[in-house]
Amino acid sequence: MNLSGTVLLVEDNELNRDMMIRRLSRAGLDVLTAGNGKQALDIMRSEMPCIVLMDMNLPVLDGWAASRRAKEDKDIGHIPIIALTAHATDDHRQYALDSGCDDYATKPVDFPGLLIKINKLTRL
Amino acid sequence: MNNTQDSDVARMEEHLLEAIPDLRNAFEAAQEALAADTLDDFARLLEAADRLESLARADGTAANVHDLMNILTALRGYAEMLREDVKGDLPELSSQLETLLQHIESTRSVNTDAGGSEKRSLTVEPGFILAVDDLKENRELLARNLSNSGHIVITAASGEEALRALEQSDVDVVLLDLLMPGMDGHEVLRRIKDHPDWRATPVIVISGNQDMDGIIECIEAGADDYLFKPFNPVLLQARIKAGIERKRWHDREEQYRQQLERNEKFIRATFGRYLSDEIVTDILERPEGLELGGDLRRVSIMLSDIRGFTTLSEHLAPSQVVTMLNRYLGTMTEIIMAHNGIIDEFIGDAILAVFGAPQRRDDDSDRAVTCALAMQSAMVEINALNQAEGFPAVHTGIAINTGDVIAGNIGSERRSKYGFVGHAMNVTSRIEDITGGGEILVSESTLISLSGDYKVGTSKKVNVKGIDETILVHQITGKAE
Numbered sequence: 001m002n003l004s005g006t007v008l009l010v011e012d013n014e015l016n017r018d019m020m021i022r023r024l025s026r027a028g029l030d031v032l033t034a035g036n037g038k039q040a041l042d043i044m045r046s047e048m049p050c051i052v053l054m055d056m057n058l059p060v061l062d063g064w065a066a067s068r069r070a071k072e073d074k075d076i077g078h079i080p081i082i083a084l085t086a087h088a089t090d091d092h093r094q095y096a097l098d099s100g101c102d103d104y105a106t107k108p109v110d111f112p113g114l115l116i117k118i119n120k121l122t123r124l
Numbered sequence: 125m126n127n128t129q130d131s132d133v134a135r136m137e138e139h140l141l142e143a144i145p146d147l148r149n150a151f152e153a154a155q156e157a158l159a160a161d162t163l164d165d166f167a168r169l170l171e172a173a174d175r176l177e178s179l180a181r182a183d184g185t186a187a188n189v190h191d192l193m194n195i196l197t198a199l200r201g202y203a204e205m206l207r208e209d210v211k212g213d214l215p216e217l218s219s220q221l222e223t224l225l226q227h228i229e230s231t232r233s234v235n236t237d238a239g240g241s242e243k244r245s246l247t248v249e250p251g252f253i254l255a256v257d258d259l260k261e262n263r264e265l266l267a268r269n270l271s272n273s274g275h276i277v278i279t280a281a282s283g284e285e286a287l288r289a290l291e292q293s294d295v296d297v298v299l300l301d302l303l304m305p306g307m308d309g310h311e312v313l314r315r316i317k318d319h320p321d322w323r324a325t326p327v328i329v330i331s332g333n334q335d336m337d338g339i340i341e342c343i344e345a346g347a348d349d350y351l352f353k354p355f356n357p358v359l360l361q362a363r364i365k366a367g368i369e370r371k372r373w374h375d376r377e378e379q380y381r382q383q384l385e386r387n388e389k390f391i392r393a394t395f396g397r398y399l400s401d402e403i404v405t406d407i408l409e410r411p412e413g414l415e416l417g418g419d420l421r422r423v424s425i426m427l428s429d430i431r432g433f434t435t436l437s438e439h440l441a442p443s444q445v446v447t448m449l450n451r452y453l454g455t456m457t458e459i460i461m462a463h464n465g466i467i468d469e470f471i472g473d474a475i476l477a478v479f480g481a482p483q484r485r486d487d488d489s490d491r492a493v494t495c496a497l498a499m500q501s502a503m504v505e506i507n508a509l510n511q512a513e514g515f516p517a518v519h520t521g522i523a524i525n526t527g528d529v530i531a532g533n534i535g536s537e538r539r540s541k542y543g544f545v546g547h548a549m550n551v552t553s554r555i556e557d558i559t560g561g562g563e564i565l566v567s568e569s570t571l572i573s574l575s576g577d578y579k580v581g582t583s584k585k586v587n588v589k590g591i592d593e594t595i596l597v598h599q600i601t602g603k604a605e
Contacts, residue, residue: 013194015172019201022165026205057190086193107193108200108228110356 005050005122006030010040010066011084012058020053023111029118035059037066044076050122052081053105053114056096064099071100080121084109137180137192140199140227144173147220154214162209169202200228222332223261225354230265250274251296251368256286256312257330258304262353266299269357270364283307287315290322297367298327300347302338310342317346324374326367330355421531423480423544424492424570425552426465428456428499428522430473431561436516448515449473455502463495468543474556478544481531489526489573493600496522496564503562519561523597525552526570554588555597568596577604 007029011017017033024031032047034040037054038061044052052070056063063083071077082103083096096104103117151158151166158166176195207221253275255266263279270277278293280286284307289295298316302309309329316322326348331338339350348370349363430436430452437445456475460467464485465477479495480488499522507517527548551567559565571580581599588595 013191013198015168015175015198016194016201018168019172019198019205023201023205086190108196111201111204 004028006032006047007118008032008034008040008043008047008049008052010034010037010052010054010058010063012036012055016055020109027115037061037063037069040066041069041073041076044070044079045073048076049079051118052079053118054081054083054101056083056085056092064095067096067099067101082114082117082121136227136230137176139230140224141173141177141180143220143224143227144170147217147224150214150217150220154210154217157214159209162206165202165205165209169199169206172198172202196228200225203228222353226262226265229354229356230269250276251364251371252276252278252293253297253299253364254278254280254286254289254293254295255299256280256283256304256309257299257301258282259301262301266360269360273361275364283309283312286312290316290319290325295322295325296371297364298325299330299364300327301330301332302335302342303332310338310345313342313345313347324371324378326370328363328367419531420528421481421484422488422526422528423478423484423531423548424489424524424526424573425529425544425548426460426475426477426479426492426496426522426524427552427556428475428477428496428520429556429559430518430520433473433518436518440515444515447513448510448518451509452506452518452520455506456499459498459502460495463491463498465492465495466542478529478531481529481544482542487575489524489570490576492524492526492570493564493566493574493578494576494603496524496600497602500562500564521556521559521561522564523552523555523559523566524564524570525555525567526573527551527567551588551595554586555595558584558586558597564600565597566600568598571598578602579604 007024009017009020009024009031011020011033012035017035021031021033032043032049034043036058040052040054040058041061043049054063054067058066061069063085067081067083070079070081080102081100082105083099083101084105084107085092085096086107093104102121105114105117148170155163172195176192176199179191179195203221203225207218207225210217210221250273253270255263255270255277257263257266257279258281260281263281267277267279278289278295280289283304286298286300287307290298300309300312313327313329316325316327323346327342327346328349328351329339329342329347330351330353332353334352339347342350348367351360351363440448452473453470453475457467460475460477463479465479466481468476468478470476477492477495479492485491499520503518503520510517525548527546529544529546529548531544532542555565555567579601581601583596583598585594586597587593
């Protein structure tokens with residue numbers, strides 16, 4: 001699958017972040033990165049990415065709070081957010097969706113599945 | 125996380141880390157053939173593996189799921205990218221990457237919270253699963269994954285072994301690896317789908333290398349689902365669950381079909397001897413119209429009797445009596461069945477037949493009368509045969525009455541038959557008493573219900589014994605021209 005557009009990857013784990021940047025770039029996407037929730041909100045407002053991939057366990061401002069704030073902001077509330085979490089339980093899934101995330105992917109991330117989700121959400 | 129899970133995680137990490145040196149060797153052997161980008165990816169994969177190792181060393185178990193999953197995400201990402209890079213060219217390296225990816229997949233069950241609702245919901249109904257794979261690690265991985273969620277798993281290391289297992293056990297779902305030496309997955313699938321008892325068993329094919337053509341071929345050959353290696357345990361569970369449900373549905377359907385077949389056999393056995401095939405088929409097609417419990421219905425009753433047969437039989441040898449009777453009853457039975465009447469019973473030379481049960485039709489009385497006319501015509505032929513053998517000619521009288529009777533299975537548990545009870549039966553018998561040889565007498569109620577035109581001869585009154593009643597009967601001499 002080949003995609004185009006700019007994706008904001010919010011991830012504090014540099015190992016993962018590097019890997020994701022490589023794979024997303026290979027898939028045709030331009031990648032911006034942020035290391036915490038506060039940075040993520042700033043970049044969303046200034047760069048208007050097509051979509052945000054948001055880790056939930058982040059320093060400074062965590063992914064849940066950042067997602068809630070983004071969705072309450074009329075300028076960036078339309079930008080889809082996919083939560084990336086280490087837990088695949090129903091509770092975690094629900095918690096992410098309740099925070100305003102549009103979809104959800106569990107680590108270790110199924111990359112083709114993630115691309116399908118990105119494609120679906122950015123087409124809408 | 126509880127202790128069981130902790131030790132599961134530790135074991136998975138161990139498997140994962142054990143796979144690294146082999147992968148490193150395969151990589152070093154192939155190094156010269158690889159692009160700089162690929163080498164860079166590999167360096168990062170090793171970095172992630174080092175992190176995992178230090179995490180494992182730090183606390184023995186992975187108490188911190190978040191860190192573990194981050195490392196696994198990175199490992200998986202690099203391994204998948206490398207797989208894309210080296211695809212096909214370097215089989216040893218590819219297979220090492222596959223092994224690593226499978227170990228990563230098996231750890232995914234850790235973060236789904238083994239005691240949580242998600243996992244429980246996937247294992248509502250445990251099933252009997254046959255996992256077929258020539259590689260021991262794969263069989264163990266499948267068995268571990270599935271038995272953890274309550275399924276019973278048997279494994280087979282080859283196609284031949286799989287077929288033997290199917291013969292011995294009632295398997296709910298088959299997980300089938302396609303690439304195996306000897307009898308491969310395609311052949312096993314073909315044999316399962318050709319086998320009458322196994323055909324309905326769902327088969328989930330597992331393909332090693334995103335082999336879409338192979339998968340399509342399998343789906344066309346009857347496979348129910350597929351998974352690519354390395355499989356996602358949650359997806360595996362979901363497909364297994366769907367497969368078990370499919371099998372359960374089939375089993376229930378099969379049970380229902382067998383029940384229907386038994387009912388049909390019962391109905392054919394109960395009615396077959398005195399009903400025409402047409403009526404039996406009619407009943408089977410509309411079972412709701414048939415109540416075996418007994419019901420009141422309007423029927424036309426026919427009673428035929430050879431005049432003076434008892435006297436006649438005294439002058440004949442027993443074997444001659446039987447020959448004559450069988451010829452007569454055989455011919456009459458055929459005619460009655462051809463007119464869709466039921467033969468309720470033979471009483472010596474007398475035949476009691478009913479038209480309008482178990483299925484009522486608009487032309488019940490017409491068929492009874494037409495049948496009686498055909499029976500009388502057939503007597504000519506029967507007598508010709510009798511005379512040719514030196515037997516005397518015989519003449520039958522036929523009485524027909526139309527009225528309400530109770531129809532149903534009458535008798536005891538051990539011996540019962542579909543029969544009729546009611547005043548109308550007695551009336552018919554009374555009419556028969558006054559019927560002469562070669563004559564057809566019908567009651568007033570029958571005559572009224574006829575819709576065809578018949579030649580009606582003389583009419584007379586009959587006193588019905590036991591009840592203070594006189595009824596009018598009419599002679600039928602033929603069809604109107």
